[in-house]
Amino acid sequence: MxxxxxxxxxxxxxxxxxxxxxxxxxxxxxxxxxxxxxxxxxxxxxxxxxxxxxxxxxxxxxxxxxxxxxxxQQLEKEYSQKGYQVIIGIDEAGRGPLAGPVVAAAVLLDPQNKIYGLDDSKKLNLTKRENLFKQIKAKAKVGIGQATSSEIDKYNIREATFTAMKRAVKDLLPKLQKQPDLLLIDGNAVIPGLTVEQESIIDGDAKVNNIAAASIIAKVSRDKLIYKYAEEFPEYNLESNKGYGTAEHIAALKKYGSTPIHRKSFARVPD
Structure with a gap:
C-alpha cells in the first residue's frame, strides 16, 4: 500500500x-x-x-x-517585517553562584534551519540541553564571552555580566556577514556602551527562540568550565552544585576557605 x-x-x-x-x-x-x-x-x-x-x-x-x-519566533518575525535583518539573542548563565565566571552567549539563528525544542535552559534536562547545544553550534552563529570571578569582585556582578555579554557579541561579529541591527537581551536591562539597537525582554529565554538558544549555549559552556574547576578543587563538589551556595558548598567554604575562583565580594564567601 x-x-x-x-x-x-x-x-x-x-x-x-x-x-x-x-x-x-x-x-x-x-x-x-x-x-x-x-x-x-x-x-x-x-x-x-x-x-x-x-x-x-x-x-x-x-x-x-x-x-x-x-x-x-513571532517577535523576531515582527522585527524582520519592519526591516531588521540581523537579530541577535543574548543571555547569560552564572549570576548567582559563589564560584566561577559568569558566561554569556550571543546567537544568530537561521529561521530556515529550525531547531525544535528551544527553551529556557533551566527547564531542560541535561540530555536535552546538550543535544540542543550541539544543534545550535552546528546550525547557528554563536559568540561566547565570560567575566571571571576576579572581575565580578572588581566591578560587581551586574557590570561583570554586561562585560561578558559585550565579549559574546564581539566574539560573534567576525562570524557574521552583516553587522547586527538589533540585540534581544534576556532580562530587564540593555547592555550599556553599545551603539546597536537593543530590547530587553523579561523571561526572554522562555519567549524568544534566539534568546533561548543563547541561554543553552551560556549554560552548557559554563558547566564545561565548572567541570574543569571541579577537578582542580574537588573539596567543593562543584560538579554537582555548579558553584551555587548549597549547604554542602557553604560547609566546604567554612572548612577549607575560598579558592581563586570564588567570588570574595559575595557575602557567604570568606576572604
Missing part, C-alpha cells in the same frame, strides 16, 4: 502485536503515519489500539513542538 513502509498495511492483521510494535517504533513523522494509524485503529486487538494511540501522541508532541517554535 505504501512503498516507504517495511510492511504492507493491507496485511496488518497477519502480524503479531510484537511485530507491529517493532515496525512502528521508528516510523518518522510523515503523512504516511496518519494512514498507519487509521489502519491500526480498525484492528480490534487492544494491543494494536495501544500502538495507534502511542503514534497519535507522537504526532501531537511533534505538533506542539512546532507550534512552540512558531510562537517563540
Amino acid at each position: 505504501n512503498n516507504s513502509l517495511d510492511f504492507d498495511l493491507n496485511r496488518v492483521s497477519e502480524l503479531t502485536i510484537k511485530e507491529l510494535k517493532n515496525k512502528c517504533s521508528n516510523l518518522e513523522l510523515k503523512q504516511e503515519l496518519i494512514s498507519v494509524i487509521k489502519v491500526l485503529k480498525k484492528d480490534s486487538r487492544k494491543g494494536v489500539q495501544k500502538i495507534a494511540a502511542k503514534l497519535e501522541r507522537k504526532i501531537a508532541k511533534k505538533e506542539a513542538i512546532v507550534t512552540k517554535w512558531e510562537k517563540m
Whole structure:
C-alpha cells in the first residue's frame, strides 16, 4: 500500500502485536503515519489500539513542538517585517553562584534551519540541553564571552555580566556577514556602551527562540568550565552544585576557605 513502509498495511492483521510494535517504533513523522494509524485503529486487538494511540501522541508532541517554535519566533518575525535583518539573542548563565565566571552567549539563528525544542535552559534536562547545544553550534552563529570571578569582585556582578555579554557579541561579529541591527537581551536591562539597537525582554529565554538558544549555549559552556574547576578543587563538589551556595558548598567554604575562583565580594564567601 505504501512503498516507504517495511510492511504492507493491507496485511496488518497477519502480524503479531510484537511485530507491529517493532515496525512502528521508528516510523518518522510523515503523512504516511496518519494512514498507519487509521489502519491500526480498525484492528480490534487492544494491543494494536495501544500502538495507534502511542503514534497519535507522537504526532501531537511533534505538533506542539512546532507550534512552540512558531510562537517563540513571532517577535523576531515582527522585527524582520519592519526591516531588521540581523537579530541577535543574548543571555547569560552564572549570576548567582559563589564560584566561577559568569558566561554569556550571543546567537544568530537561521529561521530556515529550525531547531525544535528551544527553551529556557533551566527547564531542560541535561540530555536535552546538550543535544540542543550541539544543534545550535552546528546550525547557528554563536559568540561566547565570560567575566571571571576576579572581575565580578572588581566591578560587581551586574557590570561583570554586561562585560561578558559585550565579549559574546564581539566574539560573534567576525562570524557574521552583516553587522547586527538589533540585540534581544534576556532580562530587564540593555547592555550599556553599545551603539546597536537593543530590547530587553523579561523571561526572554522562555519567549524568544534566539534568546533561548543563547541561554543553552551560556549554560552548557559554563558547566564545561565548572567541570574543569571541579577537578582542580574537588573539596567543593562543584560538579554537582555548579558553584551555587548549597549547604554542602557553604560547609566546604567554612572548612577549607575560598579558592581563586570564588567570588570574595559575595557575602557567604570568606576572604
